[in-house]
Amino acid sequence: MEFKAGTKVPIADGLDEPYSCSFSRHAANGRRKVFDFVDERVGLKLLAAKMLNESVPGGSRWAYVFGSVLLFIFIMQAVTGVLLMFYYVPTADHAYASTQYILHDVDYGWFLLSYHFWGSSAMVVCVFAHMSQVFLWGAYKKPRELIWLVGLALFGLVMGFGFTGYLLPWDQRAYWATTVGVEIMDKTPLIGDFLARLLKGGATPGQMTLSRFFRHSRHGAPRSPDWVGRVASLPL
Amino acid sequence: MQPQLKSKVRCADRDVGEVTKVIMDPLSHEVSHLVVSMNGAGERQVSMGSVQTVTDDLVQLRSSSSEVMALPPFKRDDYVTLHEVEIPGLERHIHVTPGEVLVPFPELERNVKRRTFFTNLTYVMGLFIGLPLVYPVLKYLMKPMYAPFDNRWLKIGNVGKVKADDAGTQFKFKRKVKEAYLPEAEIEKNVWLVKATPAVLEKVYQGKDMEFRDATGKTLWTNKKDMPYIAFSGKCPHLGCGYKWRKHKVLGPVFLCPCHVSIYDASGRVLEGPAPRPSTCCRFRCPRVARCKLSIWNSKPGRRSQSRMV
Numbered sequence: 001m002e003f004k005a006g007t008k009v010p011i012a013d014g015l016d017e018p019y020s021c022s023f024s025r026h027a028a029n030g031r032r033k034v035f036d037f038v039d040e041r042v043g044l045k046l047l048a049a050k051m052l053n054e055s056v057p058g059g060s061r062w063a064y065v066f067g068s069v070l071l072f073i074f075i076m077q078a079v080t081g082v083l084l085m086f087y088y089v090p091t092a093d094h095a096y097a098s099t100q101y102i103l104h105d106v107d108y109g110w111f112l113l114s115y116h117f118w119g120s121s122a123m124v125v126c127v128f129a130h131m132s133q134v135f136l137w138g139a140y141k142k143p144r145e146l147i148w149l150v151g152l153a154l155f156g157l158v159m160g161f162g163f164t165g166y167l168l169p170w171d172q173r174a175y176w177a178t179t180v181g182v183e184i185m186d187k188t189p190l191i192g193d194f195l196a197r198l199l200k201g202g203a204t205p206g207q208m209t210l211s212r213f214f215r216h217s218r219h220g221a222p223r224s225p226d227w228v229g230r231v232a233s234l235p236l
Numbered sequence: 237m238q239p240q241l242k243s244k245v246r247c248a249d250r251d252v253g254e255v256t257k258v259i260m261d262p263l264s265h266e267v268s269h270l271v272v273s274m275n276g277a278g279e280r281q282v283s284m285g286s287v288q289t290v291t292d293d294l295v296q297l298r299s300s301s302s303e304v305m306a307l308p309p310f311k312r313d314d315y316v317t318l319h320e321v322e323i324p325g326l327e328r329h330i331h332v333t334p335g336e337v338l339v340p341f342p343e344l345e346r347n348v349k350r351r352t353f354f355t356n357l358t359y360v361m362g363l364f365i366g367l368p369l370v371y372p373v374l375k376y377l378m379k380p381m382y383a384p385f386d387n388r389w390l391k392i393g394n395v396g397k398v399k400a401d402d403a404g405t406q407f408k409f410k411r412k413v414k415e416a417y418l419p420e421a422e423i424e425k426n427v428w429l430v431k432a433t434p435a436v437l438e439k440v441y442q443g444k445d446m447e448f449r450d451a452t453g454k455t456l457w458t459n460k461k462d463m464p465y466i467a468f469s470g471k472c473p474h475l476g477c478g479y480k481w482r483k484h485k486v487l488g489p490v491f492l493c494p495c496h497v498s499i500y501d502a503s504g505r506v507l508e509g510p511a512p513r514p515s516t517c518c519r520f521r522c523p524r525v526a527r528c529k530l531s532i533w534n535s536k537p538g539r540r541s542q543s544r545m546v
Contacts, residue, residue, distance in 0.1 A: 048355070052358065083373060083376060086376075086377060087417075089417070094417060094418070097417035097419075098416075098417040101416055105379070105416075106376055106379040107372070107375035107376055107378070107379050108372035109376060111372055112372070112376060
């Protein structure tokens with residue numbers, strides 16, 4: 001392109017604009033200074049630009065929201081999960097009592113526990129929606145085949161969280177749901193017995209099962225945000 | 237070759253200054269303009285079209301210096317830095333510090349500020365969703381922090397077994413404790429009961445009834461000054477050891493703590509040792525000799541003040 005000196009570069013109007021910006025040049029001075037101090041070190045503007053000004057080829061669609069929704073729910077699961085651990089005890093003699101304590105005695109415990117409970121269900125729903133979208137839009141195709149594979153691994157992780165977290169209240173429903181799930185795994189040819197024992201930590205479900213499931217629900221989580229983040233951002 | 241920041245700018249006739257900023261075209265990802273500092277005479281925006289050659293540290297222009305000077309001054313407000321916008325793939329085209337690279341401030345944003353509005357709206361909505369969650373979470377965490385004192389009356393048994401006046405008699409009993417979701421537990425407790433003569437009573441009460449208040453300051457119970465029985469908490473106020481009624485060679489019969497040899501007389505007063513305050517009196521009531529009750533009234537050990545413990 002050829003421009004005369006002093007003229008402005010013409011830019012495209014409307015939605016196809018290749019970039020946009022979001023900031024206020026005329027903010028109050030003091031606030032500005034504090035903001036600039038933090039921004040210089042943390043990169044707030046860059047972060048906000050990344051989150052809000054993400055360029056979506058072909059324009060944004062409601063169908064694209066599930067990845068971000070998943071990330072949001074996941075973060076909330078981590079937050080509420082950490083909060084629940086303030087009171088929850090993963091031992092066979094206290095798991096049920098401490099869950100009931102959270103539900104009935106602790107202020108807003110019912111809220112946080114229900115949030116965690118429904119959040120895990122919502123995550124499973126959103127994972128299916130997200131994967132359907134990726135599949136139907138063909139977003140798994142070259143060069144994104146590996147993202148699809150990572151997504152499959154994450155799908156397994158989400159299902160794993162759902163399965164292991166279900167046992168933690170240690171009530172009848174939790175116990176028998178886990179028993180059924182593990183028995184299904186037990187029927188796998190050749191390695192079924194090994195896998196079932198690996199999950200149960202023995203021949204029958206008990207304290208070892210609770211410990212293992214809690215470990216998965218609790219400690220599986222810190223390793224996955226990195227994954228989730230990558231999957232969420234890679235398709236850009 | 238791309239023009240470099242800080243390189244000299246030479247017109248057809250002479251040097252005019254140096255490159256201070258670079259303006260990119262967001263569509264073509266090419267450098268469209270250079271900003272030239274005119275040796276202190278303000279900044280001018282020079283199109284790449286008037287650039288003849290670019291070498292390592294020199295930009296040669298076709299136009300003369302007077303032509304460049306005649307250009308309108310550079311308007312910084314019409315541009316934004318790459319800090320403030322994100323243009324995919326632009327970094328691949330240019331290798332300078334992003335702060336120095338400008339792109340035109342889009343016409344759409346300039347007056348309407350539509351995007352700024354929606355950005356701030358997003359923040360405000362996030363705030364409205366996030367802030368109300370702070371209170372429940374705080375309440376959730378605070379639940380066990382301010383548990384009330386256990387002010388229940390506990391039976392200690394028949395005080396008829398106290399034979400001698402002004403001598404300590406130990407009463408052992410059990411106290412039930414229920415903490416949060418844990419099953420109810422029983423712990424062993426003991427108090428030292430003294431059937432006091434008026435002289436000792438005077439030392440304890442100093443002419444006044446002893447009032448016991450709960451955390452809010454409401455009076456729970458008053459130990460009357462003429463009630464002959466005094467119940468001392470079984471814990472030494474020094475560091476919480478259990479003490480005994482023993483005969484001391486010099487001081488006679490006293491309460492003696494084996495841990496650090498704090499010594500109290502029958503009225504609980506400290507005679508010797510590191511104890512910071514007298515032995516703690518418990519709430520005590522005795523409607524009948526066989527049905528005496530008290531309420532544990534432990535205070536934090538090692539302090540002068542009697543700040544209460546659960």
